[in-house]
Amino acid sequence: MQVGIGLPNTLEGTDRDLVLDYARRADDGPFTSIGVFDRLVYQSLDPMSTLSVCAGATEEIRLATSIIAGPLRSTAMLAKKAATLDVLSDGRLTLGVALGARQEDYEAAGTDYRSRGRRFTGQLEALIQHWEGDEIGPDPVQERGPQLLIGGESDPAYKRVVRFGDGWIGAGGPPRRFGDCADSATAAWSEAGRPGNPDLWGHGYYALGDESVAEAGEEYLLDYYSFTGPFAERIADGLLTTPQEVVQFIRGYEERGCDELIMFPAVGGIEQYERLERVVESEL
Amino acid sequence: MKVNVIGGGPGGLYASALLAKTYPDWEIDVYERDPADNTYGWGIVFSDSTLSRLREADDATHERITDAFTKWDPIDIHFGGEYIRCGGHAFAGMMRATLKDILRERCDELGVGMHWEHTVEDPESYAAEADLLIGADGLKSVTREAYEEQFKPRVRMGEAKFAWFGTEKPFDVFTFIFRENEDGLWRVHAYPGEKSTFIVECTEETYENAGLDEMDEQAGQAYFEDLFADHLGDYDLESKLYQWRNFPVVNCRTWSHGNVCLLGDAAHTAHFSVGSGTKMAMEDAIALQESFVEKGPENLESVLNWYEKERREPVNRIQDAARTSRNYFENTERFTDLDPERFAFNLLTRSGRITYDELKLRDAEYADGFDRWFAGYATDDERRAIARPPMFQPFSLRGLRLENRAVFAPGPSTAGSTGHPATEQRQRLVDLAGEGAGLVLTEPLAVSEHGRLHPGTPGIFTAEHGEYWAESVADAGSDSALGVELFHAGRRGATQPRERGLDRPLDDGWELFAPSPNPYTSRSQTPTPMDENDMARIREAFVDAAERADDAGFDHLQLNMAHGYLLGSFLSPLTNEREDQYGGSQEARLTYPLEVFDAVRAVWPDDKPVSVKLNATDWRPDGFNLSDAFATGSQLAEHGCDLLSVVAGQTTPNDRPKFDAEVLERYSEQVRNEIDVPTMSTNYVTTTDDLNSQVGRASADLCAWYPPDVDVNSL
Numbered sequence: 001m002q003v004g005i006g007l008p009n010t011l012e013g014t015d016r017d018l019v020l021d022y023a024r025r026a027d028d029g030p031f032t033s034i035g036v037f038d039r040l041v042y043q044s045l046d047p048m049s050t051l052s053v054c055a056g057a058t059e060e061i062r063l064a065t066s067i068i069a070g071p072l073r074s075t076a077m078l079a080k081k082a083a084t085l086d087v088l089s090d091g092r093l094t095l096g097v098a099l100g101a102r103q104e105d106y107e108a109a110g111t112d113y114r115s116r117g118r119r120f121t122g123q124l125e126a127l128i129q130h131w132e133g134d135e136i137g138p139d140p141v142q143e144r145g146p147q148l149l150i151g152g153e154s155d156p157a158y159k160r161v162v163r164f165g166d167g168w169i170g171a172g173g174p175p176r177r178f179g180d181c182a183d184s185a186t187a188a189w190s191e192a193g194r195p196g197n198p199d200l201w202g203h204g205y206y207a208l209g210d211e212s213v214a215e216a217g218e219e220y221l222l223d224y225y226s227f228t229g230p231f232a233e234r235i236a237d238g239l240l241t242t243p244q245e246v247v248q249f250i251r252g253y254e255e256r257g258c259d260e261l262i263m264f265p266a267v268g269g270i271e272q273y274e275r276l277e278r279v280v281e282s283e284l
Numbered sequence: 285m286k287v288n289v290i291g292g293g294p295g296g297l298y299a300s301a302l303l304a305k306t307y308p309d310w311e312i313d314v315y316e317r318d319p320a321d322n323t324y325g326w327g328i329v330f331s332d333s334t335l336s337r338l339r340e341a342d343d344a345t346h347e348r349i350t351d352a353f354t355k356w357d358p359i360d361i362h363f364g365g366e367y368i369r370c371g372g373h374a375f376a377g378m379m380r381a382t383l384k385d386i387l388r389e390r391c392d393e394l395g396v397g398m399h400w401e402h403t404v405e406d407p408e409s410y411a412a413e414a415d416l417l418i419g420a421d422g423l424k425s426v427t428r429e430a431y432e433e434q435f436k437p438r439v440r441m442g443e444a445k446f447a448w449f450g451t452e453k454p455f456d457v458f459t460f461i462f463r464e465n466e467d468g469l470w471r472v473h474a475y476p477g478e479k480s481t482f483i484v485e486c487t488e489e490t491y492e493n494a495g496l497d498e499m500d501e502q503a504g505q506a507y508f509e510d511l512f513a514d515h516l517g518d519y520d521l522e523s524k525l526y527q528w529r530n531f532p533v534v535n536c537r538t539w540s541h542g543n544v545c546l547l548g549d550a551a552h553t554a555h556f557s558v559g560s561g562t563k564m565a566m567e568d569a570i571a572l573q574e575s576f577v578e579k580g581p582e583n584l585e586s587v588l589n590w591y592e593k594e595r596r597e598p599v600n601r602i603q604d605a606a607r608t609s610r611n612y613f614e615n616t617e618r619f620t621d622l623d624p625e626r627f628a629f630n631l632l633t634r635s636g637r638i639t640y641d642e643l644k645l646r647d648a649e650y651a652d653g654f655d656r657w658f659a660g661y662a663t664d665d666e667r668r669a670i671a672r673p674p675m676f677q678p679f680s681l682r683g684l685r686l687e688n689r690a691v692f693a694p695g696p697s698t699a700g701s702t703g704h705p706a707t708e709q710r711q712r713l714v715d716l717a718g719e720g721a722g723l724v725l726t727e728p729l730a731v732s733e734h735g736r737l738h739p740g741t742p743g744i745f746t747a748e749h750g751e752y753w754a755e756s757v758a759d760a761g762s763d764s765a766l767g768v769e770l771f772h773a774g775r776r777g778a779t780q781p782r783e784r785g786l787d788r789p790l791d792d793g794w795e796l797f798a799p800s801p802n803p804y805t806s807r808s809q810t811p812t813p814m815d816e817n818d819m820a821r822i823r824e825a826f827v828d829a830a831e832r833a834d835d836a837g838f839d840h841l842q843l844n845m846a847h848g849y850l851l852g853s854f855l856s857p858l859t860n861e862r863e864d865q866y867g868g869s870q871e872a873r874l875t876y877p878l879e880v881f882d883a884v885r886a887v888w889p890d891d892k893p894v895s896v897k898l899n900a901t902d903w904r905p906d907g908f909n910l911s912d913a914f915a916t917g918s919q920l921a922e923h924g925c926d927l928l929s930v931v932a933g934q935t936t937p938n939d940r941p942k943f944d945a946e947v948l949e950r951y952s953e954q955v956r957n958e959i960d961v962p963t964m965s966t967n968y969v970t971t972t973d974d975l976n977s978q979v980g981r982a983s984a985d986l987c988a989w990y991p992p993d994v995d996v997n998s999l
Contacts (some may be wrong), residue, residue, distance in 0.1 A: 125805075125807075128784070128785060128788070129807075144784045145784075155940070155941060155942050155943050156940070158943045159939075159940075159941055159943075162786065163785055163786045163787070163937070164785045164786075165785070166784065183945065183968075184943045184944065184945070185943075186968060187943055187945065187967065187968035188941070188943040190695065190968045190990065190997055191931070191933075191943070191948070191966065191967070191968060192786060192934065193695040193696050193782065193786075193847070194695065194782050194786070194997075195695060195696070195697055195698075195782055195783060195997055195998060195999065196783075196997060196998045197997070197998075229538070229589060229592075230538070230540075230588075230589040230590075230591075230592035230593045230596070231593070232589070233586065233589045233590050233592075233593040234593040237593065
């Protein structure tokens with residue numbers, strides 16, 4: 001399993017310097033991908049623009065939207081942006097897409113929330129057509145378009161993975177939960193007659209440091225996920241606050257078949273990058 | 285803080301006691317409709333794991349509860365005149381009334397206000413006058429009803445009828461009795477306590493046959509005293525509020541709103557056969573108390589969120605197991621043809637929580653005995669002292685003996701050209717043959733050029749192809765039996781390789797054939813509706829392919845009639861809109877696939893078996909469904925089909941499949957046991973435990989297997 005690092009693009013105070021610092025150090029460091037989150041009605045940086053900046057500042061590392069809400073966006077625009085990012089990064093884009101659960105984001109974007117499942121299915125099919133076709137350029141560098149990961153923890157989501165995707169991307173949570181979902185995605189893949197196995201990506205949240213860091217991290221998660229009610233508690237509860245927890249979490253994901261695990265800081269600043277790098281370099 | 289609790293059952297009392305103990309200055313009041321000494325209900329059951337949680341939460345009640353426990357390990361199963369015991373299950377039980385007494389006493393000690401014979405009709409006012417309202421008012425919760433808009437409850441009734449009895453007759457362990465009489469099959473769940481609990485369950489049909497709807501309490505009791513006289517001896521049955529009910533399955537979108545939360549049966553129920561109702565209610569109470577400690581009473585919203593977060597997953601797990609268990613008891617008739625040993629193994633493993641390996645741990649003697657029985661059953665040999673597990677027992681189809689129950693069935697690949705199998709496609713068969721499965725199938729081989737899925741689909745439509753496959757068969761040796769799967773892709777043909785997705789049409793495809801002229805996806809090519817000539821030609825292509833496969837030395841042949849490929853699309857009303865003799869009813873839709881089957885069966889040697897890959901469902905409302913699968917499977921079996929490989933979905937791209945680990949196993953089980961035809965299950969299973977469990981409980985005779993160290997699906 002490989003480990004990636006999430007950019008603090010939904011954390012307050014993140015600026016050009018911090019993004020570039022994260023990206024350059026991750027590219028030279030032990031990480032194999034950079035992830036970004038997606039949120040519209042929030043003090044956050046746009047995920048694809050953020051990755052574009054990283055594309056120019058890095059050489060090797062994969063750039064992943066992990067995850068963006070597909071149906072929030074016009075399909076043709078998304079296809080073009082993704083293809084552009086794939087060209088500008090020389091074929092390093094991994095496009096993680098899911099439905100997105102935030103109704104307010106849909107309202108702000110002026111797109112319908114309730115029909116998003118149906119639209120998402122059509123969107124995935126159309127994305128691939130755009131990338132393979134000649135009308136909306138550029139041609140992506142990766143042969144049939146950016147690596148396409150589809151999120152969601154439901155039967156329709158797994159079906160989208162096997163019909164259109166290269167793999168499945170989890171929304172976070174403990175390794176057991178990831179494993180159960182990944183098993184379903186793999187089973188769906190096999191039963192549908194896709195060759196090989198789906199790529200399986202996961203997420204984790206960490207805030208390494210003293211107690212106040214942990215508290216700040218939890219507070220951020222409770223706020224960021226407040227729209228989910230009880231679920232926010234569950235996410236905040238899962239925040240990894242010690243090197244030991246981080247190591248156990250990473251090993252748990254590895255055991256459950258994860259291919260790439262992106263670790264997101266829940267607290268801003270470059271210290272979180274440094275603390276995670278130390279853990280990954282010395283303990284794994 | 286002021287807390288009102290509606291419902292004085294174990295959950296409400298325990299929550300009150302725990303909160304009163306943690307926060308002595310709180311004002312806590314319980315309102316219960318029934319009198320304090322009401323002894324409604326019989327025994328309750330706990331699994332062992334609950335006990336440590338109870339001790340941590342409140343040592344005083346834990347001690348009194350465990351003192352009152354009756355404990356037992358085994359489960360006894362009486363079926364078909366035989367009696368089978370399996371130990372190691374660590375149950376504890378007591379009378380519900382005793383538990384209530386203990387908790388009532390504890391509440392009293394802790395200063396909880398208890399108001400008996402106090403009916404609450406307006407929970408809103410009890411919520412308004414308190415800081416927290418706990419709705420612990422059971423199945424028919426008025427709290428849940430009052431806040432229906434917020435909790436969004438869904439209540440569905442189970443299909444079976446049941447009634448609770450008690451008896452002085454000591455049942456000293458958990459006892460299942462299955463008995464058939466002229467009215468139907470009766471299930472009894474009996475377990476120990478100060479008095480034994482004796483629950484009788486049956487289908488609605490049996491209930492009506494027996495005339496229970498018209499019998500009074502006395503007559504009803506007499507009916508069962510007579511029916512189970514051999515178990516009850518001289519003891520009588522007793523009733524409290526004699527009543528036949530259907531089990532209500534309660535689910536809620538959320539368990540808290542504002543300052544109101546639900547707890548226990550009010551929030552969620554689980555069928556009594558998994559014995560978890562009281563356990564869940566008491567664990568809810570513990571979680572609620574812990575949430576207050578964790579978040580602080582001043583943050584009520586966080587407290588209730590935390591409570592729900594803690595409980596959601598464990599409750600979901602129990603409800604899942606309970607659903608499977610309830611389905612078992614609603615459909616037990618399907619299993620009455622099984623031998624008692626297998627019937628019992630199936631019962632023990634019904635909910636999926638206990639597997640073959642788990643039974644080995646719980647009771648090695650029982651499990652070894654089952655292995656020996658299974659080996660004797662599978663081989664017709666004398667019982668031996670030691671036997672290998674079920675998956676390693678042989679299975680015979682006509683003249684073919686498979687050494688074990690595992691099957692490697694790889695998916696489609698794209699390395700060939702114009703039907704020529706590529707080296708790696710042929711090599712896969714050779715490689716898989718050395719990996720220990722009883723049967724290795726080829727990937728689906730096209731019977732004609734037009735029947736390919738994509739340009740690289742391997743085929744067996746020329747003499748040369750046949751010779752290529754003969755070489756692989758020779759190279760594969762005789763460790764595994766070798767099967768060929770034949771298919772025609774129909775309207776799903778002419779697509780791009782599946783590395784980047786399914787059903788993406790080629791820009792320059794070839795003519796596709798299907799029963800009706802509808803494309804598979806909106807982008808797909810429109811197929812030519814088949815006329816008599818097309819049908820004859822394709823039928824002959826199947827026949828020629830079968831002859832070549834026989835010449836090549838394959839031991840077994842599988843015809844693909846599933847997944848929206850050509851023969852499968854004749855079977856489904858979604859894809860077969862023909863108005864001639866090949867379309868219409870289930871039987872008419874089977875006409876052409878059956879012609880192909882008969883023609884293939886005619887040229888395929890009598891001593892070699894043929895299987896059919898068949899959908900159990902299209903996963904569409906008006907599609908091919910399970911009863912179609914039963915009818916189709918039965919007719920195929922009459923025509924000499926030896927085994928059905930049970931799959932599902934993909935008939936149309938807009939199906940709504942389920943991907944949980946057991947769904948295809950359940951379909952296999954239903955087909956096998958409903959129409960009495962051997963089946964192969966095709967769910968994605970990776971462990972020997974999965975295979976032993978599936979084969980042991982008669983879900984399937986053969987199982988597709990994906991062991992982690994064998995790359996079945998990759999080239």
